[in-house]
Amino acid sequence: MPCGLLRHLCLVTAHDLGRVERIGETVHRPVGPWTAAVHGLLRHLEAVGYDQAPRVLGFDEQGREVLTWIDGESGPDGWAKVIDDRGLIAFAHLLRDYHDAVAEYRPDESTCWSTTTAGAVGDEVVCHGDFGPWNVVWSGDRPIGIIDWDHARPAPRRHDVAYALEYVAPFRADTECLRWLRYPEPPDRRRRLEVFAGAYGLTDIAGLVDAVITVQEQDIDAVRRLAEQGHEPQATWVAEGLLDELRARVAWSRANRHLID
Known part of the structure; x- marks a missing residue:
């Protein structure tokens, strides 16, 4: 499931397939029933000092999750x-x-x-x-x-x-x-x-x-x-x-x- 192909569009995606958007040094992504579980996982990784995953910053006014942007090629x-x-x-x-x-x-x-x-x-x-x-x-x-x-x-x-x-x-x-x-x-x-x-x-x-x-x-x-x-x-x-x-x-x-x- 190559969802990561959406990442470097850096703008609202076509067909509204998720409205993944980069804003400054953050990424705003749609939520799903699994979002709370993923946030728990990412917070665990942050707590143990694992620095190769995005950090959870909360939610925006549209209800999307807000994560830190990892700058590089992907x-x-x-x-x-x-x-x-x-x-x-x-x-x-x-x-x-x-x-x-x-x-x-x-x-x-x-x-x-x-x-x-x-x-x-x-x-x-x-x-x-x-x-x-x-x-x-x-x-x-x-x-x-x-x-x-x-x-x-x-x-x-x-x-x-x-x-x-x-x-x-x-x-x-x-x-x-x-x-x-x-x-x-x-x-x-x-x-x-x-x-x-x-x-x-x-x-x-x-x-x-x-x-x-x-x-x-x-x-x-x-x-x-x-x-x-x-x-x-x-x-x-x-x-x-x-x-x-x-x-x-x-x-x-x-x-x-x-x-x-």
């Missing part, structure tokens, strides 16, 4: 940052650092997130839920922030790892990698998966391809349910045929797992 610019090994490793380190910072956060089981009502159980953490290149802010070749936390929710750490790997292995055809994702040549997906997993701290990559496919399937269900509830931009995405595209991505992953597994 959105479409983020894709180019993870092409070489240095960027890919930094991206993995960023995710691991976040997971470690949030490990002790135990929200109540009645906490309402975008796709579930739950607290963290066992060794689960509150995952970012949308950890893709577009949702990382970069200063040069250094990642300095994670944005767009609307889809945070408790899950095993591997959920965020698998979600990220779909986009940075990537689980995409060579033509898409070359035309849209900034790759100068077809990627060695297996090696990139190993580099990311090792940088994150995994000692075993067994099951990661299946985990990515599972997350892709879960994403289809999440987008569909959010659209049925009338949330944007999912409602517009579904109306424009995104579910068919997501199903095609799953089919590609299943048919081409030999490139990665």
